[in-house]
Amino acid sequence: MEKFNTHTGLVVPLDVANVDTDQIIPKQFLQKTERIGFGVHLFHDSRYLDHEGTQVNPEFIINKPEYKDASILLARENFGCGSSREHAPWALQEYGFKVILSSSFADIFYGNCINIGILPIKLSEDEIDQLFKLSPNAQLTLKVDLPNNIITCGELSFKFSLNEFQQYSLENGVDSVGWTLNKLDTIKAFEEKMPAWQ
Amino acid sequence: MTISTPKTMYEKLWQSHLVEAAEGETPLLYVDRHLIHEVTSPQAFANLRFHKRPVRHPERTIATMDHNISTRSIKIDAAGEGAANQLRALGINCKEFGIELFDMGHKNQGIAHVIGPELGLTLPGTIIVCGDSHTATHGAFGALAFGIGTSEVEHVFATQTLRQNKAKTMKIEVKGHVGAGISAKDIILAIIGKTGSAGATGYVVEYCGEAIEALSMEERMTVCNMSIEFGAKAGLIAPDQTTFDYVEGKEYAPKGEIFKQAVVDWTNLKSDDDATFDAVLTLNAKDIKAQVTWGTNPGQVISVDGIVPSPEDFSDPIEKESCVSALNYMGLTAGTKMTDIQVNKVFIGSCTNSRIEDLRAAAGIVQQFQGQRVVDNVDAIIVPGSYRVKEQAESEGLDKIFTEAGFEWRLPGCSMCLGMNDDVLEEGDRCASTSNRNFEGRQGRGSRTHLVSPEMAAAAAITGHFVDLNA
Numbered sequence: 001m002e003k004f005n006t007h008t009g010l011v012v013p014l015d016v017a018n019v020d021t022d023q024i025i026p027k028q029f030l031q032k033t034e035r036i037g038f039g040v041h042l043f044h045d046s047r048y049l050d051h052e053g054t055q056v057n058p059e060f061i062i063n064k065p066e067y068k069d070a071s072i073l074l075a076r077e078n079f080g081c082g083s084s085r086e087h088a089p090w091a092l093q094e095y096g097f098k099v100i101l102s103s104s105f106a107d108i109f110y111g112n113c114i115n116i117g118i119l120p121i122k123l124s125e126d127e128i129d130q131l132f133k134l135s136p137n138a139q140l141t142l143k144v145d146l147p148n149n150i151i152t153c154g155e156l157s158f159k160f161s162l163n164e165f166q167q168y169s170l171e172n173g174v175d176s177v178g179w180t181l182n183k184l185d186t187i188k189a190f191e192e193k194m195p196a197w198q
Numbered sequence: 199m200t201i202s203t204p205k206t207m208y209e210k211l212w213q214s215h216l217v218e219a220a221e222g223e224t225p226l227l228y229v230d231r232h233l234i235h236e237v238t239s240p241q242a243f244a245n246l247r248f249h250k251r252p253v254r255h256p257e258r259t260i261a262t263m264d265h266n267i268s269t270r271s272i273k274i275d276a277a278g279e280g281a282a283n284q285l286r287a288l289g290i291n292c293k294e295f296g297i298e299l300f301d302m303g304h305k306n307q308g309i310a311h312v313i314g315p316e317l318g319l320t321l322p323g324t325i326i327v328c329g330d331s332h333t334a335t336h337g338a339f340g341a342l343a344f345g346i347g348t349s350e351v352e353h354v355f356a357t358q359t360l361r362q363n364k365a366k367t368m369k370i371e372v373k374g375h376v377g378a379g380i381s382a383k384d385i386i387l388a389i390i391g392k393t394g395s396a397g398a399t400g401y402v403v404e405y406c407g408e409a410i411e412a413l414s415m416e417e418r419m420t421v422c423n424m425s426i427e428f429g430a431k432a433g434l435i436a437p438d439q440t441t442f443d444y445v446e447g448k449e450y451a452p453k454g455e456i457f458k459q460a461v462v463d464w465t466n467l468k469s470d471d472d473a474t475f476d477a478v479l480t481l482n483a484k485d486i487k488a489q490v491t492w493g494t495n496p497g498q499v500i501s502v503d504g505i506v507p508s509p510e511d512f513s514d515p516i517e518k519e520s521c522v523s524a525l526n527y528m529g530l531t532a533g534t535k536m537t538d539i540q541v542n543k544v545f546i547g548s549c550t551n552s553r554i555e556d557l558r559a560a561a562g563i564v565q566q567f568q569g570q571r572v573v574d575n576v577d578a579i580i581v582p583g584s585y586r587v588k589e590q591a592e593s594e595g596l597d598k599i600f601t602e603a604g605f606e607w608r609l610p611g612c613s614m615c616l617g618m619n620d621d622v623l624e625e626g627d628r629c630a631s632t633s634n635r636n637f638e639g640r641q642g643r644g645s646r647t648h649l650v651s652p653e654m655a656a657a658a659a660i661t662g663h664f665v666d667l668n669a
Contacts, residue, residue, distance in 0.1 A: 017516045018395060018495050022637045027618045031266065031280030033240035033287045045639045076516060078396035081429065081495075082637060083616075084331040085238065086347035104399060107365075107431050108331060112347035163363055165224040176349070177251070180226065180357045183218060187359055190217045190228055197452040197460035198230055198324060 001117045003173040007098050008143045009071030012062055013135040019075055020082035021109060025091045038087050039094030072099040072142055074131055080109025080120075089113045099144050101151075103128045114166045115176065119146060121160045130156070146171055204470035206367050207434050208402045211342040211467070215325050217359055224361040230324035231341075232259040232354050233310040234297070236266055236281075236288040237618070238329030242352035243291040253355045256296035260319055261288060263301055264309045266618050269581050269608035272303045277619040295355075306449075308584020308610045311335040311549035315419060316586055318448025322437035322464040327354060332549045332634060334425040338418035339445070340437035340467045342402070345426065365431045366476040368401040369469075372409035374483040379668045381559065382417035383551060383632070383651035385409065386424045387489035387499045389481065394517075395497035399429030401477065404469060409483035410435060415444040416555040423550045424634050427496040436468035490536050490664055491636045491649040493524035498636075500536060502654065502666045508532035527638050528646050529626075537664050539648070543629035544578035544659040545641070546652050547608075548615035551632035552583030556652040557591045561599045563656040563667070570660050572604035578659035579606045579621065581613040605659065617641050630658035 029041040041053065047063060049055040056063050062070070073092065079102040080088060089112045092100070098118060103125040105113075113120045121144070123131075134140050134153070143152045146167065151158045162170075169176060180187075205213070212227070219225040239261070246253065253259065263285050268276035275282045285302070292299040300307040306317060311332055314320040320336045326343040327333060329351045336343035346360065354360055370389060390397075403425055405418075413421065418435045425433030442461050445451045452460050487501035498521070500507065509521040509532070525532065530539070546552070546560050557580065572578045580600050582588040588610055591597055597607045614621040615633035617640070623629055625644030632655050636647040650658070657665040 017520055020495075020635075020637045022616075022635070022640050026639055026643070027616050030237050030618065031284050033244070033284060035241045035244075045643055051643055078399065078429065081396065082331065082426075082635060084329060084345035084347055086241075086329075086349060089347075104396060106396075106399060106429060108345050108347060108426075112349065115347060115349035163224060164222050165361070168222070176361070177245075177249070177353050177356045180353065180359060180361070181251070183226065184357075186218050187226075187228070187357065191358075194228075195459065195463060196456045197321070197463070 001173040001175065004117060004119055004146050004170040006143065006145045007071070008141060009098065010067065010069055011072045011074050011131070011135055011140040011142055012067040012070035013074045013132055014061060015076060015132060017076035018078045018081055021080055021085050021088040022082055024080070024088040025085065030085060030087055035090055036094065038091035042091040042095045066139065071096050072101065072144070073097050074101045074128070074135060076128070077103045077125070079105050081106040084108045086112045086116070089116050089118050093118055101128065101131065114170060117170065117173065119144065119170060121151065123158055123160060127158050204473040206469040206473045206475060207340060207404055207436055207467050208342065208365070208367050211323065211325065212364065214323070215342070224363055226359050227325060227362050229327055229354050229358055229360055230258065231319055231326040233314055233326065233328035233333070234259060234261045234351065235264050235310055235330065236284045238348050239351055240284065240287045240291065241348045242355055243295065245352050246295070246355055251356045253295040253297065254358045258358060259297045259355070261292050261297050261299040262307055262310050262313055263288060265612045265616065267302065267611040268619050269611050269613050269621055272609060274302050281619060305585055308586065309549045309552065309612055311423065312552060312583030312587065315339070315415065316448070316584060318445055318451030321445065321451065321460070322441055323467050327360060331426045332423050334430065334433045335419050335423040335549055337422040337425065337433040338415060338435050339441055340434060340464065342432055342434070344432045365402040366400050368398055368403045368477040368479065369475040370403055370405050370479045371407040372405070372481050372483050373407050374409060375412060376409055376483040376486055377668065379653065380486055380488065381651040381653060382413055382420040384486055384489045386421045387491070387496065387649065388486045390424065390428045390496045391489065391499040392481065393428045393479065393497070395427065395495040396429040398425070401430050402432045402434065403430040404434045406436065411438065414555060415440060416553045419553070420550055424496065427634055437464045488651065488654055488666065488668060490654065492528065492530060492536065493521065494527055494636055494638050496634070496636060496649060498524055499649070502536050502664055503669065504536055506530045506532050506534045506536065537666055540663045541628045541630045541648070541658050542575050542577070543623055543627050544576060544655050545581070545614040545629055545631040545633065546579070546655050547581030547583065547613050548633035549583065549612070550634045551652050552581060552587065554587050554590050556632065557582065557587070557596050560652040560656040561596045563653045564599055564603045564660065567660045572659045573662040576659055576662055578604070579608055579614065581608045582610050584610050603660070614641055630655045630664065
């Protein structure tokens with residue numbers, strides 16, 4: 001996994017609550033056996049006017065030319081709800097998003113993001129609101145500083161927090177499976193004490 | 199003498215599975231049972247192969263083919279090339295890594311969350327995970343069960359553990375008894391209507407109260423299944439005699455003395471009387487009526503005797519806006535009676551409502567309509583949750599009741615709940631569905647889903663609109 005330290009990027013404001021993972025990557029694109037090839041289908045039903053995905057919907061904010069290079073997604077509450085499909089964060093990452101800002105995330109989605117190196121940042125509703133108010137008027141560029149847990153945008157700055165180990169994993173690009181495999185003796189000792197029915 | 203702090207069931211499950219809580223690390227929990235299917239596992243197997251890592255306990259993982267499969271044919275190629283590739287990959291992966299697979303036509307094949315319980319793979323007091331958000335279903339047994347992403351599937355394969363932050367706890371008590379004709383689906387939809395679709399994000403929910411205790415195991419599964427639909431990490435119901443009777447004798451369940459010892463341990467799982475929860479929600483069962491969703495998330499739900507709400511009914515600006523966009527997508531006008539909404543598709547199935555009791559309930563309604571058939575403009579399909587359910591239903595003659603009334607009797611699978619196979623709605627279709635998600639495009643681009651119980655779905659098929667069966 002790639003290490004995450006600081007990131008400065010353009011914000012695209014997606015002013016929608018309860019964005020579910022079916023919207024992020026619809027079911028017809030889940031038949032791959034690889035981790036790649038999902039970015040082009042990100043937000044398919046909103047991004048394209050036709051089922052085949054040949055006609056781009058110019059009204060969908062992510063398609064607007066001024067947001068072409070956005071790498072930070074700003075969204076309303078309960079982002080990533082629904083299906084556990086990791087294909088959703090894979091699609092977001094392949095499209096180019098490195099950071100997602102929301103006032104709340106669905107649990108499974110949040111964990112999936114961290115596991116692949118996307119930084120989900122939870123801010124208060126008021127802070128998210130402030131960012132939404134800023135973003136339509138200007139090309140909003142944010143600097144995200146993970147080691148110091150701070151986001152800055154000109155005069156504005158917001159603190160955020162992350163679970164200690166998740167922060168460490170992102171900053172160091174930890175291979176979480178390898179990390180746990182180093183603890184095999186502890187796991188084996190646990191197994192020896194388990195009741196017979198378990 | 200030390201007095202131990204009263205614990206919730208979640209805390210007991212957590213403690214009994216805590217492998218390690220090292221300083222600065224997310225706690226490491228042991229996983230007893232891992233269910234896998236063709237869609238969310240291939241990339242996890244690929245990474246194992248890349249790192250030359252084995253599956254640590256292949257006997258703790260069970261694989262089934264469910265998401266992608268055709269419900270018209272048993273052939274692996276019947277649902278298209280992409281599906282067939284994924285299904286074949288699962289076969290190859292299971293063989294290489296030594297995992298037992300219920301493949302096409304196997305007597306144990308079915309939806310992961312249907313076969314786990316019916317085979318005794320689901321046990322109280324265990325941690326069960328699956329790369330599928332409806333894994334919460336197994337919480338009906340007092341198992342801590344939750345959906346995981348593919349990176350976590352890989353972690354479980356390689357280590358038989360998972361790193362998890364401790365969730366908050368919420369108690370949802372349903373007091374008293376529900377009225378006649380009110381199903382488990384109505385109970386859970388009413389709960390979600392009350393909390394909203396993210397009301398339990400960050401929580402593990404424990405359902406309790408007389409109305410919950412009175413439920414059969416299959417009904418409890420319906421309740422726990424939809425825990426994720428209001429954001430809960432997992433849903434739990436304390437195991438009791440109903441649970442033990444259900445588990446005893448199942449193919450993979452412990453037998454003899456080991457089963458007896460297990461029951462002793464399982465009996466102690468329930469939350470201590472004075473355990474405290476971070477949040478408590480109480481409902482009166484008698485107030486719960488038959489439910490229908492009107493919007494595009496499961497929290498947008500109302501009683502069948504109600505009317506489609508107006509954005510003005512919501513004070514929260516985000517809920518107001520969500521109502522506007524839901525009405526627009528659903529093609530509904532505020533104030534319309536729910537019973538005036540016409541449907542042209544009916545789906546009875548999914549891990550929420552495809553078990554034998556669901557099919558019996560639906561068939562019972564069909565019989566109440568005495569010889570009436572599915573109305574001409576409605577296509578109605580019944581998709582049993584597993585081959586065992588299908589066989590049982592056929593032995594009871596339920597398939598005949600359905601087919602004689604004009605329903606299509608299909609082969610088991612996830613089917614139209616998510617439409618990964620060819621069971622997909624067309625743009626503008628309106629469906630009464632016993633599944634769990636009414637998201638935009640979930641059952642097909644531009645299609646409109648109303649979540650209901652099997653009884654309500656059967657009645658909608660025959661009349662062409664929603665019916666208040668208790669009126």
